[in-house]
Amino acid sequence: MPHIRGVVHGTAAMIVLVIGSILTSAIREEYEVFAQLSATTVYYLIEVAGVPIPEEIATVVIPVGVLMGIWVFAYELQRISRAE
Secondary structure (H helix, E strand, O other): OOOOHHHHHHHHHHHHHHHHHHHHHHHHHOOOOHHHHHHHHHHHHHOOOOOOOOOHOOOOOOHHHHHHHHHHHHHHHHHHHHHH
């Protein structure tokens, strides 16, 4: 059932993007370390790597990446536990 998995992953990616951008703003206001990490990420993506993306998008790379990692881990854990 690849089409069902595709819909699930597509929906999860959209939700993660929205939640990640909201979390970025909220966490950056509360924790100075996250603001520094966000600034460092923007610097490396735009200045060092030369990735042509707006600064607003570059700031959400870390939280979205972490949320996507959690999603993939939970999904694969569920698949493995169901296969047994």
